[in-house]
Amino acid sequence: xxxxxxxxxxxxxxxxxxxxxxxxxxxxxxxxxxxxxxxxxxxxxxxxxxxxxxxxxxxxxxxxxxxxxxxxxxxxxxxxxxxxxxxxxxxxxxxxxxxxxxxxxxxxxxxxxxxxxxxxxxxxxxxxxxxxxxxxxxxxxxxxxxxxxxxxxxxxxxxxxxxxxxxxxxxxxxxxxxxxxxxxxxxxxxxxxxxxxxxxxxxxxxxxxxxxxxxxxxxxxxxxxxxxxxxxxxxxxxxxxxxxxxxxxxxxxxxxxxxxxxxxxxxxxxxxxxxxxxxxxxxxxxxxxxxxxxxxxxxxxxxxxxxxxxxxxxxxxxxxxxxxxxxxxxxxxxxxxxxxxxxxxxxxxxxxxxxxxxxxxxxxxxxxxxxxxxxxxxxxxxxxxxxxxxxxxxxxxxxxxxxxxxxxxxxxxxxxxxxxxxxxxxxxxxxxxxxxxxxxxxxxxxxxxxxxxxxxxxxxxxxxxxxxxxxxxxxxxxxxxxxxxxxxxxxxxxxxxxxxxxxxxxxxxxxxxxxxxxxxxxxxxxxxxxxxxxxxxxxxxxxxxxxxxxxxxxxxxxxxxxxxxxxxxxxxxxxxxxxxxxxxxxxxxxxxxxxxxxxxxxxxxxxxxxxxxxxxxxxxxxxxxxxxxxxxxxxxxxxxxxxxxxxxxxxxxxxxxxxxxxxxxxxxxxxxxxxxxxxxxxxxxxxxxxxxxxxxxxxxxxxxxxxxxxxxxxxxxxxxxxxxxxxxxxxxxxxxxxxxxxxxxxxxxxxxxxxxxxxxxxxxxxxxxxxxxxxxxxxxxxxxxxxxxx
Numbered sequence: 001x002x003x004x005x006x007x008x009x010x011x012x013x014x015x016x017x018x019x020x021x022x023x024x025x026x027x028x029x030x031x032x033x034x035x036x037x038x039x040x041x042x043x044x045x046x047x048x049x050x051x052x053x054x055x056x057x058x059x060x061x062x063x064x065x066x067x068x069x070x071x072x073x074x075x076x077x078x079x080x081x082x083x084x085x086x087x088x089x090x091x092x093x094x095x096x097x098x099x100x101x102x103x104x105x106x107x108x109x110x111x112x113x114x115x116x117x118x119x120x121x122x123x124x125x126x127x128x129x130x131x132x133x134x135x136x137x138x139x140x141x142x143x144x145x146x147x148x149x150x151x152x153x154x155x156x157x158x159x160x161x162x163x164x165x166x167x168x169x170x171x172x173x174x175x176x177x178x179x180x181x182x183x184x185x186x187x188x189x190x191x192x193x194x195x196x197x198x199x200x201x202x203x204x205x206x207x208x209x210x211x212x213x214x215x216x217x218x219x220x221x222x223x224x225x226x227x228x229x230x231x232x233x234x235x236x237x238x239x240x241x242x243x244x245x246x247x248x249x250x251x252x253x254x255x256x257x258x259x260x261x262x263x264x265x266x267x268x269x270x271x272x273x274x275x276x277x278x279x280x281x282x283x284x285x286x287x288x289x290x291x292x293x294x295x296x297x298x299x300x301x302x303x304x305x306x307x308x309x310x311x312x313x314x315x316x317x318x319x320x321x322x323x324x325x326x327x328x329x330x331x332x333x334x335x336x337x338x339x340x341x342x343x344x345x346x347x348x349x350x351x352x353x354x355x356x357x358x359x360x361x362x363x364x365x366x367x368x369x370x371x372x373x374x375x376x377x378x379x380x381x382x383x384x385x386x387x388x389x390x391x392x393x394x395x396x397x398x399x400x401x402x403x404x405x406x407x408x409x410x411x412x413x414x415x416x417x418x419x420x421x422x423x424x425x426x427x428x429x430x431x432x433x434x435x436x437x438x439x440x441x442x443x444x445x446x447x448x449x450x451x452x453x454x455x456x457x458x459x460x461x462x463x464x465x466x467x468x469x470x471x472x473x474x475x476x477x478x479x480x481x482x483x484x485x486x487x488x489x490x491x492x493x494x495x496x497x498x499x500x501x502x503x504x505x506x507x508x509x510x511x512x513x514x515x516x517x518x519x520x521x522x523x524x525x526x527x528x529x530x531x532x533x534x535x536x537x538x539x540x541x542x543x544x545x546x547x548x549x550x551x552x553x554x555x556x557x558x559x560x561x562x563x564x565x566x567x568x569x570x571x572x573x574x575x576x577x578x579x580x581x582x583x584x585x586x587x588x589x590x591x592x593x594x595x596x597x598x599x600x601x602x603x604x605x606x607x608x609x610x611x612x613x614x615x616x617x618x619x620x621x622x623x624x625x626x627x628x629x630x631x632x633x634x635x636x637x638x639x640x641x642x643x644x645x646x647x648x649x650x651x652x653x654x655x656x657x658x659x660x661x662x663x664x665x666x667x668x669x670x671x672x673x674x675x676x677x678x679x680x681x682x683x684x685x686x687x688x689x690x691x692x693x694x695x696x697x698x699x700x701x702x703x704x705x706x707x708x709x710x711x712x713x714x715x716x717x718x719x720x721x722x723x724x725x726x727x728x729x730x731x732x733x734x735x736x737x738x739x740x741x742x743x744x745x746x747x748x749x750x751x752x753x754x755x756x757x758x759x760x761x762x763x764x765x766x767x768x769x770x771x772x773x774x775x776x777x778x779x780x781x782x783x784x785x786x787x788x789x790x
Contacts, residue, residue: 304331
């Protein structure tokens with residue numbers, strides 16, 4: 001889970017690492033974009049010249065003053081030998097207190113604002129007056145080079161990677177183009193060819209040095225050769241190397257640094273050797289031309305070597321390894337056999353076996369319509385085998401992510417199938433007045449609502465109160481309540497999500513980066529510890545405090561979230577300070593604008609990313625109305641999720657609805673207890689049953705038609721963009737969606753990701769001309785020729 005502040009922090013770090021401003025601005029909300037532009041302008045200000053003599057004198061004076069302060073007691077007597085230690089302990093306590101204080105968002109923003117104001121004023125004075133070379137009599141000298149904090153970078157206890165920095169590397173700190181920048185309250189971590197930065201931390205991230213115990217880190221640190229990094233569930237981190245290469249670690253991943261000499265171009269060959277023991281990683285490797293450069297990722301089953309490319313590595317606990325190449329080429333070796341894997345391909349390596357021949361990759365998301373030996377996903381058949389990984393136990397109707405490859409005969413093989421969202425069930429929401437309350441049933445807006453032991457009731461509800469009811473429509477139309485919320489007296493907006501416990505204090509926990517407040521009424525499962533996955537439910541109060549009502553261990557594989565809040569931005573989405581992603585299949589109520597109150601439900605991916613499945617306009621639900629989302633079983637008569645719907649001339653029916661379409665149904669509850677279907681609208685009509693991203697070889701290109709291996713022909717219409725030059729044997733990648741009737745539609749641009757290397761063999765040189773013959777007189781030549789004619 002991330003917030004808008006986290007997003008700005010990440011873009012500031014990218015800006016400091018040398019990324020172009022335009023690239024850092026992509027997807028930022030307007031306010032954060034302006035702040036990033038200001039930071040970029042401040043970085044461009046010329047640094048004024050400083051007098052080294054003045055700096056040295058002032059530092060000496062500062063050290064003398066500090067020594068005098070520490071060396072004296074308040075009563076004027078000399079301090080004992082233990083006093084300096086107490087002073088240092090006091091300073092360390094002060095630093096810890098400041099860290100905790102600054103971890104609070106409101107305090108951090110206030111401090112950042114004051115620091116920014118002071119910095120702007122200081123920069124303005126410096127630009128106008130310059131730096132003073134000498135101290136005027138009786139005046140004070142301002143030294144801008146004095147660091148705000150000590151020069152030693154704070155790292156987790158037991159980790160001392162900066163001790164390995166040689167004087168030559170440390171002296172070049174100001175020249176480094178890459179670094180980790182903690183805006184306003186810290187300075188960049190020093191990087192060098194033998195030092196990498198561990199940053200973009202989310203969830204549980206730990207570091208181990210020289211086989212010692214694992215130490216959890218909560219802020220960016222430096223790491224070097226001999227250290228290991230691992231992540232927990234719903235966690236991720238990034239390694240930034242000196243030459244700009246990056247390693248993104250997914251959840252439950254462990255990686256060791258074997259060799260590290262990431263020199264920049266022109267400074268000599270680069271050597272990077274990593275071992276991935278388990279988990280998933282993505283490598284973005286800067287291209288290099290120097291001879292002898294090496295970037296290698298070892299695994300328990302094989303290794304991959306790249307010179308400048310992008311690729312992913314998956315290592316399962318059973319030692320099944322996959323190398324997936326996104327750009328460029330990777331040479332994968334196992335048991336003395338090496339295969340070249342180009343962009344768009346994947347190879348599998350199993351411990352004790354040679355690598356499989358590379359195959360073209362298929363990825364995408366779609367609805368499951370068949371399971372078994374052969375699965376049908378997004379309308380396409382996928383074979384499964386002993387090495388197919390299935391996560392979440394998907395069933396027919398569920399939405400899944402599929403990763404696979406093309407077989408030599410053109411069939412598709414699934415490598416991994418991951419459950420994203422269960423099939424739309426007959427979930428409903430309604431608002432109304434409570435008319436009667438019983439132990440197993442209530443009457444709300446004239447309708448009977450069935451309750452069970454697991455039904456959650458929020459608030460002291462009485463007859464006559466207005467409530468929001470959420471639940472399921474059972475067979476026969478019975479309404480089963482899963483949650484009933486008092487609308488008028490709710491302490492805030494409800495939330496629930498699955499996260500990993502990072503910190504535990506008496507009155508507040510940190511769960512997946514979110515500070516959760518606890519009070520005397522919060523119910524907590526026994527024996528919950530740091531690193532555990534929990535489901536937390538509660539209220540978002542008016543002051544943005546997230547107050548937990550219950551925290552319990554996760555008992556299911558699905559990781560979901562739901563909360564209600566005010567829309568702060570759209571594209572990217574941010575609701576009540578929580579940023580999340582959407583997909584083509586995300587159901588979004590039409591007409592939602594900034595400032596509206598919405599309910600967001602979604603899934604949490606393995607790396608902790610929040611992806612919305614449904615965004616509903618909460619205020620748009622009228623009283624005495626049921627709203628639910630389902631799949632169309634029939635249109636004549638209308639049946640949605642097995643429930644018959646009686647429509648009439650007043651029912652508004654959207655266009656393009658066919659059997660299999662996902663629709664939003666709005667039903668009015670009449671006073672006589674009957675239903676009236678108000679509207680049926682399609683959702684995600686462009687997604688159909690699913691979309692895949694395919695990579696394959698171009699068999700031929702004739703005019704406006706492309707012939708592909710293993711896929712239907714594509715006709716290049718005007719709306720289809722092509723990036724690169726398409727020709728025979730080139731490799732292309734493109735998204736293709738399948739409508740409910742099975743019609744394939746190209747859903748984006750076609751990109752050429754690999755072109756065959758054409759080796760031109762020069763034509764052989766013509767044979768040398770024969771040497772000139774001896775000259776003969778003209779008469780002799782004529783006579784010889786004449787005699788021949790005779």
